[in-house]
Amino acid sequence: MPAGKHRRARTPVAARALIATGTGALALALPMLSASGASATTLDQAPQTATDVATSAVPNVQLITYKTVVGDTLPKIAKKFPSSGSWQKLYTANRAVIGDNPAHLHPGLTLTVGTRTLKPATIKATPKPTTAKPSAAYANNLDGWIKQSLDIMARAGIPGSYDGIHRNVMRESSGNPNAINNWDSNAAAGTPSKGLLQVIDPTFQAYHVAGTSWNIYDPVANITAACNYAADKYGSIDNVNGAY
Known part of the structure; x- marks a missing residue:
């Protein structure tokens, strides 16, 4: 994301760490693969309580x-x-x-x-309670993926709007959940940017939100993790108007 955006301090929801990519960036990518076969995430796990604490050690890449x-x-x-x-x-x-x-x-x-x-860095985070919601309530398309992500974000306390997510998705991947960047410095370093919001693997793992898939190409998981990262770094995905 470009310099000049105001960062709002917040307690991370999922395990978070700074994954530096020169300017703290997740580079945008060209859509290269078909979106066929992508599916929305089914939230079928038991709700978490405020006493559930996630602890993880995440790499700090520079x-x-x-x-x-x-x-x-x-x-x-x-x-x-x-x-x-x-x-x-x-x-x-x-x-x-x-x-x-x-x-x-x-x-x-x-x-x-x-x-x-x-x-x-070892980071502890106490997630807010989540309530399972069947994926049948959402369409298996970009509109449905964004709406499902927004519901998960609302329960987890992650800010962001439909317009902010949609605008960044279209710039980063043109709505292709299987997009991958194989040409920039992240790719050269072995961590290409992937998915709807072009997240690198270390960032996805650090900002993954409980209740979503661990598959970085899963559209709902990718959107939610990227918004979690944007909230930590820039206050909200709504504040992002260029490449991460």
Whole structure:
């Protein structure tokens, strides 16, 4: 999500941790796969009580960057940072910064050259009571997935509106629940953005909301986890007007 948005401090509902991707971003992706076979989540688990406490240790992933200087070439940088892979992979991950000619690097460019995992943070959260609701009440389409997510979010205390979710879904995946980004720096680091709201796996796991599927491509689970993340980082998905 872009800089400049106001973050509202809040107690996370599901286990939360900062999953840094350079700017704290979940990159948008191009829809690449068919939406056939996607289904809404059935909330069939027993309601939780206020005394149920979830504890988890989640990774804190951070991008490694390098600022180019006079005389730099992609092969030289790839050799200096072996985890970046070949110079071709380095170029693919940073093409938006470098431009169309990989042979000419301008001094002062900030390139993503790898990732590092910091000490995991152990986070405790007390979820609010939830009430199971059959998926038959929702249509198996984008409208139904958003409405089901909003009901789960309301019970869990996660802010967000239909318009805010729909606007971000259409920008991130064009409504394709199977969308995956295989070209940006997250993909180059091995954690491509996935699903309706283009979430990377570590963020989905950290912000997953109880009562939804653990399948990142599940549309309801993807929306709800992404809104949980947006609430923690920006106050609400309604405050997001660009790529995460």
